[in-house]
Amino acid sequence: MIPDVSRHPRLPAALTALALLLVWALVAVRTSPLLLPGPLAVLRAAWSARQALAEATLHTGLAAGAGLVLATGLGLVGAVAFHLSRTLELALYPYALLLQTLPIVAVAPLLVVWLDYGTPVAVASAALVSFFPVLTAGHLGLRAATVEQVELFSLYGASTAQELLLLRLPAGLPTLFAGLRAAGGLAVIGAVVGEFVGSNGVPRSLGYQVLYAARTAEPALSFAAIGCAAALSLGLFVVVRLGERRLIGRWHAAGGAA
Amino acid sequence: MDALPVAFEEVGFAWPAAPAPLLRGFGLRCPAGTLTALVGPSGCGKSTLLRLAAGLLLPQEGRVAPGASARGGLAMVFQQPNLLAWRTVADNVGLPLELRGVPVAARRDAVAEALGRVELEDVAQALPAALSGGMRMRVALARAWVQAPRLLVMDEPFAALDALTRGRMYDRFQALWEQGRPTGLLVTHDVDEAVLLADRVVVLGGRPLGVVAEVAVDLPRPRSASLRHEPALGALVRQVEAHL
Numbered sequence: 001m002i003p004d005v006s007r008h009p010r011l012p013a014a015l016t017a018l019a020l021l022l023v024w025a026l027v028a029v030r031t032s033p034l035l036l037p038g039p040l041a042v043l044r045a046a047w048s049a050r051q052a053l054a055e056a057t058l059h060t061g062l063a064a065g066a067g068l069v070l071a072t073g074l075g076l077v078g079a080v081a082f083h084l085s086r087t088l089e090l091a092l093y094p095y096a097l098l099l100q101t102l103p104i105v106a107v108a109p110l111l112v113v114w115l116d117y118g119t120p121v122a123v124a125s126a127a128l129v130s131f132f133p134v135l136t137a138g139h140l141g142l143r144a145a146t147v148e149q150v151e152l153f154s155l156y157g158a159s160t161a162q163e164l165l166l167l168r169l170p171a172g173l174p175t176l177f178a179g180l181r182a183a184g185g186l187a188v189i190g191a192v193v194g195e196f197v198g199s200n201g202v203p204r205s206l207g208y209q210v211l212y213a214a215r216t217a218e219p220a221l222s223f224a225a226i227g228c229a230a231a232l233s234l235g236l237f238v239v240v241r242l243g244e245r246r247l248i249g250r251w252h253a254a255g256g257a258a
Numbered sequence: 259m260d261a262l263p264v265a266f267e268e269v270g271f272a273w274p275a276a277p278a279p280l281l282r283g284f285g286l287r288c289p290a291g292t293l294t295a296l297v298g299p300s301g302c303g304k305s306t307l308l309r310l311a312a313g314l315l316l317p318q319e320g321r322v323a324p325g326a327s328a329r330g331g332l333a334m335v336f337q338q339p340n341l342l343a344w345r346t347v348a349d350n351v352g353l354p355l356e357l358r359g360v361p362v363a364a365r366r367d368a369v370a371e372a373l374g375r376v377e378l379e380d381v382a383q384a385l386p387a388a389l390s391g392g393m394r395m396r397v398a399l400a401r402a403w404v405q406a407p408r409l410l411v412m413d414e415p416f417a418a419l420d421a422l423t424r425g426r427m428y429d430r431f432q433a434l435w436e437q438g439r440p441t442g443l444l445v446t447h448d449v450d451e452a453v454l455l456a457d458r459v460v461v462l463g464g465r466p467l468g469v470v471a472e473v474a475v476d477l478p479r480p481r482s483a484s485l486r487h488e489p490a491l492g493a494l495v496r497q498v499e500a501h502l
Contacts, residue, residue, distance in 0.1 A: 111358075149340060151309075151314050151334070152353075155312055155332060155333075155334050157330065158357045169343045170342070173344075205448055249346045
């Protein structure tokens with residue numbers, strides 16, 4: 001009997017995961033463990049390196065989180081500045097767009113030159129890639145209030161600051177959070193790339209772990225570290241979603257659902 | 259506070275990039291404390307007149323009173339209740355006072371009184387999403403009344419309501435109106451509504467926009483919604499419709 005998908009909405013995704021694991025295990029059996037370790041080998045490697053992986057995940061998580069916070073602050077300041085000055089928007093927005101087209105892998109070595117080896121490179125790299133989604137979402141969000149709402153504020157003689165704080169910012173929160181959700185995943189990618197290039201082994205971050213495992217021919221450990229990075233992205237997504245629910249869930253439908 | 263008269267004098271207005279001006283040498287006077295209904299074809303410029311009167315738009319020629327000079331004594335009711343979804347009912351009603359810097363205590367009293375007038379004290383702490391369409395419109399009316407307006411401009415305020423709710427809103431609106439009697443400008447597509455609520459119905463049309471006809475409504479107040487079936491009102495409605 002085919003189970004009712006509408007009653008078990010998570011079942012299809014769980015079955016897909018199971019099928020993928022099975023295919024992975026079957027292919028791994030016929031392949032050299034140096035090329036493709038099986039799921040059990042990855043689990044064993046993760047367990048024996050659990051201490052190092054946990055520390056690395058924490059370091060990378062902190063770097064990605066710090067980068068995201070930095071990007072959110074700068075992105076919001078930029079969005080408000082663009083909103084207040086059309087001239088500034090016209091002068092700077094094209095270059096903000098350019099920032100998004102920069103390949104972070106190519107920029108990261110420069111960050112090392114400027115910031116030296118260590119965590120700051122990962123933080124800067126995370127901030128650099130997550131800045132643009134926050135800026136655009138913030139910018140778009142500040143224009144989300146309806147014409148009638150803006151007219152209402154103008155009719156009651158609201159100051160620019162009142163319009164911004166009491167109307168534009170709250171009306172823009174749903175859009176801003178959509179941007180933050182995208183930015184959260186990007187921040188982890190940015191942090192790991194920063195660690196690839198800018199880590200000298202202190203602290204032992206996820207980016208470093210992936211590289212180290214590849215160099216010492218321990219692909220199972222590489223897989224385990226990649227799994228940790230994916231879990232971290234998911235974790236940041238969940239944190240943003242919880243913040244969203246808390247701040248706008250009461251009044252915004254998308255903020256309240258799942 | 260006294261109601262504010264409205265006057266359009268030789269007003270010229272054109273939207274940017276429009277082929278012809280919307281208004282040229284337009285004139286209209288609404289005495290203080292009267293309610294004037296503006297009716298006319300869709301897109302003829304009725305809403306623009308409201309926004310000029312409220313100072314949300316500035317005329318390119320001529321003079322509009324009161325315009326922006328009446329800030330603080332002006333209220334507007336839109337076709338949609340236009341409430342802020344993240345604010346409670348009470349905070350929505352208190353918004354005009356908050357923007358003017360009225361202290362919290364005074365604001366709380368005024369909000370309670372305004373909500374009492376529309377019988378919504380019970381939902382003061384609810385969010386707009388929890389209310390029905392009719393209740394939201396009552397919140398919008400309470401917000402308009404919270405600062406005792408001297409001029410009230412209304413852009414099809416009852417158009418989005420169902421017929422039953424609309425009938426009740428007419429009674430509520432008139433009860434509010436009788437207290438304070440601000441000058442009122444009401445844009446509507448519903449001729450019955452215009453005749454029922456207004457002291458005078460102005461039929462607008464043409465381009466540039468002009469006054470096609472004025473029909474004085476001298477029916478006694480208060481006018482209950484059931485008056486719509488009275489012959490006297492029907493005759494006035496037909497008189498207005500003849501010019502549309």
